[in-house]
Amino acid sequence: MTELSGEATESIFVQLDVRIVVPPGVKPITRVSDLLASAVLDEVTETDRVLDFGTGSGVNAVLAARKSPTVVAVDLVPRAVAAARSNAVRNRVAERITVLRSDGFDSVEGRFDVIIIDADDADSRVLTAFFGGLDDHLAERGRVLLHTEMRDDLADLLELITEHRLHRSIATQRSITRGTHRIPYVVFRLTRADEPAALSTD
Template sequence: MTDTSQPSATAETGYQPTVTAAHAKQIHRWHEDAYQSLREEAGAGQTFDYLGLTLDVPPEVMPITPVSDLLGEAVLAEVKTCDRVLDMGTGSGVNAILAASRATDVVAVDINPRAVEAARHNAARNGVSERVDVRRSDVFSAVDGDFDLIIFDPPFRWFAPRDLLEMAATDANYGTLTTFVRAAGRQLRANGRMLIFFGTSGDIGYLRQLLAEEGFTPEVVATRDVMKDGMRVDYYTYRVTRTA
């Protein structure tokens, strides 16, 4: 018999899961498998050739994944020369560097100090350090001004992270995601837009709910599905604008 009950809500953020308890357990299993693989593969660090870039990724920073290009290619297609761009949760700096291949004013932020170091290193390695201002920031805490485009590849899971590497994949009770969506409208210019990457290996219903509550409309610009344990997992890049 399928368990169709809901996991409990969390008082800290008001996060109310939109997935069933059975699906939540499946997501936990997927996450544990992926996390152990990440730790094993990270080792002393990795170097990736990706969409024309060369990126050095230390062991405490999220590496490039087989679906990273869904967001990366959308960044290349979306960024305009005149845009002021914010890359939220920049990790190794990948999407900020891609944006800086088009625009001259890019801010990249991450709460992980190892990610900040990696992003600065990779911006220099790829010749765009003068275009990318890398800062350590807890969501918008060290961000000033407003932006034409905000890029966000958030953690998909709502669990508490156990180390710096896991912070890129887990966000306790979706505190970061909630804070981001609630505040993003104040950081966007009048005709600003966002690119947000997410998948059904997280609670995508909660993301859609947050966007709707804050007056945003998501449009799918890229998608891919993969099979995990006989179940289909969908990944999406959304182009997000204010609801008319």
């Protein structure tokens, strides 16, 4: 990930060969954003219907659209919706992405083979609503890619995963240095409990 502009009005990033403009007020791309981005490229296939939940600047939707012709990206923040649409056009995948303003799953219809969420800064309300909507929107053999910091309250997230009868494995993980601490980040791959998953973390 390379930051090309530090201007106050917006930030421009090049990540995995896509060019993403992040305006003020939209979730920034960080030095661990490539972890989820790489998992998206590894997981999504040309036959998958993909949902990017809380799309922000649309970076993961744009990456998914390099593989899949059917991507839906949702966000509650109007500025994020506008940014995601602009970035889809900028990267020439606008015809593959439908960007919607949505409070959770409110504007989402149908089921998806892959659902992407960057849950790193998601609060309990957002996560509860997200997991509550999976029954209606995750395809029978669908996969969830969930990115998070391995923080102190991770037990609450793992409880939600178990509560909703999902199997978890690790798609990818990495630690970064923050001050004097090493902070681990992970992308979980979640499937329905009766579906296979490659590597259990239990």
